[in-house]
Amino acid sequence: MTESVSLAPRPVPPRRLSWLRSELDDWTAQGLITEGQAARISTRYRPERHARPLLGGLLLRVGGAFVGTGLVWLVAANLDRLAPLTRFGLVAALWLFFLVGGEVLAHRRASPSVVGAARLLAALGLGAMVFQAAQSLQVPAFEPRLVGLWAAGALLHGYLTGAFAPFAVGVVTGVGWWPTQPLWDEQSGLTAVVLLGAGAVLAAALAVVHDGRADRFARAWRTVAAGMALLAGFVAAIPDIGSDGIVWSTSLVLALAVAAAAAALAAVTRPGARILEPVGAIGVLLGAGVLALWTTGSDASDVGTADWLRAAVAVAAYAALAVGLVALGALRDHPALTWMATTALVVFTTFQSFAVFAPIVTGAWLFVVLGTVFLGTGFLFDRARRGLAQALDVPPTPSSPGTPTDAS
Template identity: 70%
Template sequence: MTDTSPRALPTRPVAPHQLAWLRRELTDWTAEGLISDQQAARIAARYRSEHHARISVGRVLLYLGGGFVGVGLIWLVAANLDELSPLARFCAVAALWLAFLVGGEWLAARHASPPLVGAARLLAALGAGAMIFQAAQSLQVPAYEPRLVGLWAAGTLLHGYLTRSHVPFFVGLVTGVTWWFWQPLWDAPDGLTIVLLFGAGAVLATSLAVLHDGWIDSYAWAWRTVGGAMALLALFAAAIPDIGSDGIEWTTWLVVALVVAGVAALAAVLTRPGLRVLEPLGAVLVLLVATLIGLWTTGTDTTSVDAADWAHAAVAVTAYVVLAVGLVALGTVRDHQPLIWMAMVGLVVFTTFQSFAVFAPIVTGAWLFVVLGTVFLGTGFLFDRARRQLAHALDGDSPTTTRRTDR
């Protein structure tokens, strides 16, 4: 094998904990005879430690400044800028948005400081919303309609995907989730609609995460986080007693949301074969289970708890535990810590909520806190133990998985 001088090889900055893990692995590989000392040195020379200042004063000030200016633009639009004509107001806001958009991409092409580029792109993303609201006002369209937020979300998501930038993508993700719930609830503001939207949102976000794997991994991470949160909230909302007592009120936007989620799930299943299809299929199962639990009504009498109430709570808790364990497994396999923490916190909060619903009519005062505290401690202990055992089993099954130490 021809040796190449380490100084001729490009180096890549990595986080200190990643470099420490790599050096431990290289030591083990060298001891096991898998690679030579010279090869280990060449591999180690390819990487350098870099302490990323994730939160710096400059970054915070730039993003705060961009956020304040963007919100100020929307506020100025809301104030109507009565001193100008509608056309002049729209042209002024559009010019500012275009300047932020072009300026941000110009800075990116010039390889300017990432926080500065991010601040400019944040201004462009927020300015897009200001322009849309101003155009609506100029056309005498009510500014409080959810479809304007939908247009804003579509524009900023397109900006994020075209430039592969996280700031406009994040703005588009937040406004898109807002529109996802606001638009259908505009027509049918009932509890079961919320359950269906949470479930359909879990299907859509999880499917998009699978479709983004290997394409834009950072976006896949964001969509997977949203999908896990939606799934937990779907079962949580469905378990609220008699949330679906009025049945399902079908509206056009609710049907559209379910169809879009179904198409995304089908695309993920057809284009991503293998174990990855379990993610969208699992989200579909969550949607179905949440809908059935929401439709299961046990009465509105809160002064007594009968067998139906106990059965409803038991089924809801069981479904939530299965979902939480599934998210822990997914988070461990994907090395996605937010999923693990969301599942753990969600399960404890959900179990405590169900305990209030079941035990509160039976025991009161100090004994209620004793019972709830016991449930809280027991749930947390069992969940943390299951998480540790699952992580250990997965690490043992996969020789390429990073070693993890339980803390």
């Protein structure tokens, strides 16, 4: 039956259209559809054209980042020519101007690039205001709690407006603050491992909670979770990193409590297979803690069987983590996880090779041994990646559009 109404071609992202056309060719070759049917399906879609110039949007965001960074820098330079109250008032006025201006522009449906730049300036200006207030109150500007306040304010701004720019500022500053605050008073390698593992649990749980509701935020939290998990495994594998034990503090207890609460929230609100992500992060936390507690001695010139065994277990565990992240990246259509896992495994293998083999062989032979280990690990990882891709049978489609949070 012929259609009486001609439908306008639907715009789709170019990568998705390229995948669709390759699938149509494959279906036609297999005899599933005719060439005419394939042509009619293909004409129903056209490449999506971006309404805004990419270069202009990039320049606006870079300019906003420079201006916001300059505001923070000016506060750090102390602006000695002005009185403390005047400095604070000036910075607060600029922050309010960008904050209100960004929302007014969004309400008037201005260009997303302009709105994003204004919101980015507001998020960065918030940091300048926090540091200026700390200066006025005689609080040292290098204390990590100031970064924590900045991160909390930027995240609140991002969630209240549904905007990604302030949310990204909050995530970046929050990731920097998370391990710094508990380690501020006393440093401990095992404490750092626990904090990184707990951060992975928190971010993985938040990613699951955001899935299907704010997909852009979910991808950001999932990226943070992967990075924290890879860092936790890397730090835990350093020989004798946990010899000093864990240093308990109020900040560390609160961090663990927040991570546990987020995992419980994910389990309650999003039951099913998705909960495996925070469960896997909990496994990374426990495994990294056990590995960090496994001490074999600190004499680098005497590498014994225990050192070899610990290094082998560390490499196997890290490879398993990397493969798991590759599988998660394929399931969630998140290619960044694959690149992160691959790069981290390369760096980790190199580090472990030097740590284990350097005391035994030197000079050119060290590079021969290192290259052999490096090639072997890369070959096995590539085989595992290909096997996972075939088993999952995930087509190389681009990210599906999520819940429409503001593009800015």
